Amino acid sequence: MTSLIRATVFHTPKNPFREQDALETFADGALVFENDTILSVGDYATLRGQFPDAVVLEYKNAFLLPGFVDTHVHYPQVPIIGAMGLRLMEWLETRTLPEEAKLSDATYARKQAKTFLRQLAKNGTTTALVFGAHFARAMEVFFEEAEKSGLRITAGLVLGDKNLKDKLHTTPERAFAESLELAQKWHNRGRLRYAVTPRFSVSCSEALLKTCGDLLADNHDLFFTSHINEQLEEISFVKTLFPDCKDYLETYERYNLVNRRSVYAHDVHPSDSELSRLARHEASVSHCASSNMFIGSGLFPMQKHLQHGVHFALGSDVGGGTGFSLFKEGLNAYEHQMLLQNEGYPLTATHLLYLATLAGAKALDLEQQIGDFTPGKQADFIVVKAPRGSTLEATLQHSPSADATLAALFTLAREDCVEATFVGGEKLNEYHQ
Numbered sequence: 001m002t003s004l005i006r007a008t009v010f011h012t013p014k015n016p017f018r019e020q021d022a023l024e025t026f027a028d029g030a031l032v033f034e035n036d037t038i039l040s041v042g043d044y045a046t047l048r049g050q051f052p053d054a055v056v057l058e059y060k061n062a063f064l065l066p067g068f069v070d071t072h073v074h075y076p077q078v079p080i081i082g083a084m085g086l087r088l089m090e091w092l093e094t095r096t097l098p099e100e101a102k103l104s105d106a107t108y109a110r111k112q113a114k115t116f117l118r119q120l121a122k123n124g125t126t127t128a129l130v131f132g133a134h135f136a137r138a139m140e141v142f143f144e145e146a147e148k149s150g151l152r153i154t155a156g157l158v159l160g161d162k163n164l165k166d167k168l169h170t171t172p173e174r175a176f177a178e179s180l181e182l183a184q185k186w187h188n189r190g191r192l193r194y195a196v197t198p199r200f201s202v203s204c205s206e207a208l209l210k211t212c213g214d215l216l217a218d219n220h221d222l223f224f225t226s227h228i229n230e231q232l233e234e235i236s237f238v239k240t241l242f243p244d245c246k247d248y249l250e251t252y253e254r255y256n257l258v259n260r261r262s263v264y265a266h267d268v269h270p271s272d273s274e275l276s277r278l279a280r281h282e283a284s285v286s287h288c289a290s291s292n293m294f295i296g297s298g299l300f301p302m303q304k305h306l307q308h309g310v311h312f313a314l315g316s317d318v319g320g321g322t323g324f325s326l327f328k329e330g331l332n333a334y335e336h337q338m339l340l341q342n343e344g345y346p347l348t349a350t351h352l353l354y355l356a357t358l359a360g361a362k363a364l365d366l367e368q369q370i371g372d373f374t375p376g377k378q379a380d381f382i383v384v385k386a387p388r389g390s391t392l393e394a395t396l397q398h399s400p401s402a403d404a405t406l407a408a409l410f411t412l413a414r415e416d417c418v419e420a421t422f423v424g425g426e427k428l429n430e431y432h433q
Helices: 044-050 075-080 088-104 106-122 136-149 172-186 206-218 232-241 248-253 272-281 289-294 302-308 326-343 349-356 358-363 391-396 402-412
Strands: 002-011 024-034 037-043 055-066 068-074 125-131 152-156 192-198 223-228 262-266 284-287 311-314 381-384 418-423
Touching: 002 037, 002 044, 002 381, 002 402, 024 044, 024 402, 037 044, 055 418, 068 075, 068 262, 068 284, 068 311, 068 326, 068 358, 075 088, 075 106, 088 106, 088 136, 088 232, 106 125, 106 136, 106 418, 125 223, 125 358, 125 418, 136 152, 136 172, 136 192, 152 172, 152 223, 172 192, 172 206, 192 206, 223 248, 232 248, 248 272, 272 302, 284 358, 289 326, 302 326, 311 326, 311 349, 311 358, 326 349, 326 402, 349 358, 349 402, 391 402
Parallel strands: 002 055, 068 125, 125 152, 152 192, 192 223, 223 262, 262 284, 284 311
Antiparallel strands: 002 024, 024 037, 055 381, 381 418
């Protein structure tokens, strides 16, 4: 069946950090797709004539955007969003790890998985790289629920064998066996994929990091994700734990954990050497702007990442982050760069849309499938509409341009503005009831 969605269309089929005219928009636009594949995008009148038999779905006064891609979000951490007054290590010790220990109960884990996946969809996130749980059974139920959700999810069992709660510790042998079993069952199953996931070097022995390298060596198309250079105290601790490594990145490089399918969260305090090596390895960074502010990590040095050629995209980092909305993360990223003044990068709304969509797709090696409305890609998109009587509605009534409209969306739109979420041409009705 051929379908035509009518609304104002925004997407970024080009990289605005490198190319001119990256934003493509159609005021009275349409997206045409058949089953799960995009056939065309453009002006409504033109496409209606080209596809006269298409089933038409009109969204008046609404906006059509590619589905958002969240490159760093924690499935167990929804209950601790808003844990104020704590920096990273204390936040982990007093709030995060005790909550994550609860996922040893599979019933509780399933409840949290359902809540988590529902919030992704309600916020317009159609694809996510998910930091999982420390328990294999909790990850089994997570993948079961993720498969039902219809979302595109990459996730993995979180690994650590020191400096955590005892209940969360594993061994290198168990980590290998459990990770491999989960990967063999769930990797490339429908819209699901597997990521080897050591929590961070603080919580991993050299033997466990070697195990992670062994998993990747034996299974070349798996993904990898962890944390790096989030807070200065953390970086100092890593130096004491790995005195033979010149910096944080080397703790991962030593075990062949940095490659095209690696995504590192935060990277707020990198050295020039680390940035050069991240670029050489073609690894990606997840910029988690709200989390970096909320737990006091610092302002993301975007200009330096660009100068060194390091690819980055947006991550919500729930629950250090302050919610699931990538509209919010885009606004926070913009504010970061404004505060950095001469060292910041002057972001526009076009940059923010790219970072929330195609940049995330590239980080997850999905840029040939999703991220914009290029014909042949998958029909992942969201419908956004200002609630009646809202500040957003009032602002949009006076918008002088498409750029101003998109900027207003990133400034004011949140969960309540996402009217519909589609993945592969299928509307996820359950998440908008």
